[in-house]
């Protein structure tokens with residue numbers, strides 16, 4: 267069945283993104299990729315300059331919980347270090363990865379232009395995910411591969427291939443992947459939103475949960491420090 271694959275985010279899309287992430291999204295200017303079956307967002311495209319003026323280099327952000335969790339499994343298995351090592355040994359791969367970096371920058375400039383954000387010279391030449399020399403975040407690479415299609419980022423394509431056991435672009439498990447009837451998160455509950463865009467939500471959530479447990483295990487008289495430990 268054909269679904270609406272429009273990049274223009276609807277109010278419903280923005281609510282879905284907030285439910286997927288468990289926090290309100292902001293400065294989402296496009297839907298970078300959608301589920302081919304049901305049209306749910308897979309990737310949020312964030313403005314290269316946030317409405318508070320801060321330059322924001324991470325344009326494509328994976329939001330679908332099934333995809334982010336699968337990519338987190340790869341990261342936990344040490345795939346980033348493996349890929350970074352291959353970049354130093356395989357000059358063809360390194361060249362293709364550098365081209366992916368250039369494509370990322372070009373697409374970000376195009377998005378800035380078509381969404382009226384305008385030039386963001388502060389992040390000229392700065393992409394994301396460790397590009398062009400290293401691999402620091404597979405979510406960024408997979409997000410680019412989903413948003414820009416196959417053949418753009420070789421390691422993004424490879425990331426999608428390597429999570430195929432858990433999720434592929436052809437499958438739709440959106441119904442059970444997040445709570446579709448949950449109240450939409452309305453307020454920014456985090457003091458670290460500026461940096462969350464660069465990391466992995468699932469990992470950060472686990473880290474926060476560990477911090478909470480560790481804090482609970484300790485005596486509970488230092489509540490101020492406990493607050494600080496929460497992501």
Ligand SMILES: [Zn+2]
Nearest residue numbers: 301304438440
């Ligand atoms: Zn779906």
